[in-house]
Amino acid sequence: MDNATKHELKQPDKFVALTENSIDWAKHNRGTAITRGLTIAGIVVLLIAGWSFYQHRSAAASSALGDAIQTYQTPVATPGQELPAGMKSFPSLKDRAAAANTQFQAVADKYGMMPAGRMAAYFSGLTYMEEGQNSSAEATLTKTASGWDSNVAALSKLALAQLYQQTGRDAQAISLYNELTKTNAVTVPGGLAQIQLSELYTAEGKTDQARQILAQLKDKDKDSKGNPGVAAEIATQKLNPQGAQAPGLQ
Numbered sequence: 001m002d003n004a005t006k007h008e009l010k011q012p013d014k015f016v017a018l019t020e021n022s023i024d025w026a027k028h029n030r031g032t033a034i035t036r037g038l039t040i041a042g043i044v045v046l047l048i049a050g051w052s053f054y055q056h057r058s059a060a061a062s063s064a065l066g067d068a069i070q071t072y073q074t075p076v077a078t079p080g081q082e083l084p085a086g087m088k089s090f091p092s093l094k095d096r097a098a099a100a101n102t103q104f105q106a107v108a109d110k111y112g113m114m115p116a117g118r119m120a121a122y123f124s125g126l127t128y129m130e131e132g133q134n135s136s137a138e139a140t141l142t143k144t145a146s147g148w149d150s151n152v153a154a155l156s157k158l159a160l161a162q163l164y165q166q167t168g169r170d171a172q173a174i175s176l177y178n179e180l181t182k183t184n185a186v187t188v189p190g191g192l193a194q195i196q197l198s199e200l201y202t203a204e205g206k207t208d209q210a211r212q213i214l215a216q217l218k219d220k221d222k223d224s225k226g227n228p229g230v231a232a233e234i235a236t237q238k239l240n241p242q243g244a245q246a247p248g249l250q
Helices: 004-008 014-029 030-070 093-110 114-130 134-145 150-166 169-182 191-201 207-220 229-239 242-248
Strands: none
Touching: 030 093, 030 114, 093 114, 114 150, 114 169, 114 207, 134 150, 150 191, 169 191, 191 207, 191 229, 207 229, 229 242
């Protein structure tokens, strides 16, 4: 064996040296090592527990929201109207809205930080509107409209615009419709906001402005293949209602 080989064999393996140093450190700092290990293990356990807790609360929130929506969809029956045995009903839209509002508000209060809770808050504002409690509706919808959940915010702004319109504040409604047109949220596409705006102008007697909006929608709302989108089809029907009815008359 030559001298160079002997010299190489005498050099400590870096990996072995590192391992030995680590073991030696652990021996002399056993308490610290155990503490650090337990700390890491504790963090992992807390993360898992936190995620499980969130999943559990999320499922509970979704279930509670589903129950409230079911109440909101319960049929309204006129006095004397026959219903299938066991079917629940409400005597009026206002009564149904009041019952659903109580449930929506409870979900929003308990699960406000979760998606289901934020959606429940929006429905709470909507049912306040149906009850005729405009002040409570406006306060609730204004809050959800300013939230970070863009989809719930868009729905809330649409409902607020309708509330403004119902209470004679057309200028504020127009401002929100124009904002929603630019936002083009998943829950409130820009085309839908434009259609609502055109209906407001029509109600005001500003038919030229309404038709201008609809004409632009008809020409510009296209899908990826160049076919008319949903908003374009609605705009076409509104621009030519007689033509839309013609096929059914043939």
